[in-house]
Structures are given as C-alpha cells and as structure tokens.
Amino acid sequence: HDVPVLCIDGPTASGKGTLADQVAQRLGYAVLDSGALYRATALAAQCAGVSLQDEERLASLAATLPLHFDGGRCFLDDEDVTDALRAEAVGQGASTVAALPKVRQALHQLQLSFRRVPGLVADGRDMGTAIFPDSELKVFLTASAAKRAERRHKQLMEKGFSANITGLLRDLEERDARDKNRSASPLKPAQDARLLDNSDLDIEASVNQVLTWWSEGR
Ligand code: C5P
Numbered sequence: 384h385d386v387p388v389l390c391i392d393g394p395t396a397s398g399k400g401t402l403a404d405q406v407a408q409r410l411g412y413a414v415l416d417s418g419a420l421y422r423a424t425a426l427a428a429q430c431a432g433v434s435l436q437d438e439e440r441l442a443s444l445a446a447t448l449p450l451h452f453d454g455g456r457c458f459l460d461d462e463d464v465t466d467a468l469r470a471e472a473v474g475q476g477a478s479t480v481a482a483l484p485k486v487r488q489a490l491h492q493l494q495l496s497f498r499r500v501p502g503l504v505a506d507g508r509d510m511g512t513a514i515f516p517d518s519e520l521k522v523f524l525t526a527s528a529a530k531r532a533e534r535r536h537k538q539l540m541e542k543g544f545s546a547n548i549t550g551l552l553r554d555l556e557e558r559d560a561r562d563k564n565r566s567a568s569p570l571k572p573a574q575d576a577r578l579l580d581n582s583d584l585d586i587e588a589s590v591n592q593v594l595t596w597w598s599e600g601r
Pocket of ligand 1: 395396417418419421422474477478479481482506507508509510558562
C-alpha cells in the first residue's frame with residue numbers, strides 16, 4: 384500500500400487519542416479515532432432502542448452509521464455528538480458492542496477508508512493487529528491503571544462531569560478485561576509493536592519517542 388499508516392493501540396485512557404492527534408499534526412496526517420465508531424454504534428443503538436445483545440441489528444446500524452467528522456467534531460446525522468460520545472456509559476456500551484464479530488466486520492471497511500494521502504495515524508485496540516497489519520509503525524501504548532484512572536478523572540472534571548476515582552478505576556479495569564478477553568480482535572500488542580509505557584512521560588516526550596521511531600523506520 385502506498386499510503387503510510389502509523390498505528391497506536393492500547394488500553395482505555397492510556398492517552399492514545401492525544402498522542403495520535405499530536406503525532407498526526409506534526410506529520411500533517413489525518414487521524415482515525417476508531418473508538419469513536421464503536422461509541423457511535425452504542426449511542427445510535429441507545430437512541431434507536433436497540434438492545435446491546437442484538438448482534439444482527441447492531442451490525443446493520445454500524446454498517447449504515449450516518450457518521451461524519453468535521454473540524455475535530457463528530458456528527459451523527461446533523462447532530463454534534465462529540466461530547467455525548469465521551470460519556471462513561473457510552474464507553475461501556477462501546478466495549479459491549481465491540482465484542483460482537485459482526486459489528487467489527489461492519490466497521491472494517493469504514494476504517495480502511497480513512498487511509499488517504501499523505502498518511503494516517505490510527506488509534507484503537509486492533510489497528511496494528513487487524514485493520515492495518517501492513518502498517519509501518521505499530522505502537523502499543525500503556526500506563527498503570529492508577530495513572531490512567533487519574534487522567535480520566537482530570538479529563539472528566541475539566542469537561543464538567545462529576546466522577547469518582549475509585550469508580551473510574553473499577554470501570555476501566557472492567558473494560559480492559561472485556562477488551563483483552565474477547566475472542567474477536569482482542570486487545571494485545573502486535574508481534575512487531577513497539578511498547579511505550581507513558582506512566583511517567585509527559586505528552587511531549589511520548590510524541591518525540593513516536594516521531595523518532597517513525598523517522599528511523601523510513
Ligand atoms: O478508545 P475508546 O475508549 O474510545 O474505545 C471505546 C471502546 O471501543 C473500547 O473499550 C473498546 O472496547 C472498543 N474499541 C475496539 N476496537 C477499537 C477501538 C475501540 O474494540 N479499534
């Protein structure tokens with residue numbers, strides 16, 4: 384494939400989104416926030432009253448998601464759902480629908496369509512293992528659960544949501560377990576992934592590490 388892709392996979396709240404955005408900005412590449420597609424599927428199901436166990440209907444919702452991205456915002460039909468997608472309940476719903484093979488299948492082609500010149504930075508759980516296995520650089524980003532819960536807490540407070548750290552820690556451990564233990568594209572590092580633990584790194588240091596790996600490989 385001519386168009387380069389840089390993959391960033393890792394667990395919940397490891398900072399993938401921020402890292403992906405900043406790396407993409409530095410390279411002048413597009414971004415794919417693949418978690419947003421699973422979140423949008425969960426949100427659309429909630430709005431349409433579709434049960435999160437109904438694999439067939441969820442897959443057809445996913446295949447026809449009226450989703451588009453514009454200026455860093457995310458829309459379902461004409462509605463700006465950027466903030467709604469971030470809610471904890473939607474994240475939990477996303478991880479439930481993401482375990483269903485037909486839903487993953489339905490979103491596969493849509494994810495490939497983000498690969499456009501001059502390049503793409505894709506973040507999620509299976510970017511390097513399932514969606515872009517030919518990617519030039521696969522980063523597996525981790526941080527301790529305590530650090531991740533702390534960051535998520537700060538993020539939510541800044542957005543004006545209330546949250547408690549113990550509850551967040553429990554939720555993210557639950558979500559990690561579900562993502563790792565499912566049989567469809569479980570969360571795990573690709574064989575050729577570079578591991579980056581950012582528990583004690585600031586964002587600038589993480590961005591620089593990824594850009595160094597990227598230029599070494601090119
Ligand atoms: O990354 P984010 O928290 O937005 O993802 C929400 C959920 O979507 C994750 O917990 C995971 O279950 C699912 N997901 C996935 N594969 C991806 C991206 C997200 O299964 N590539």
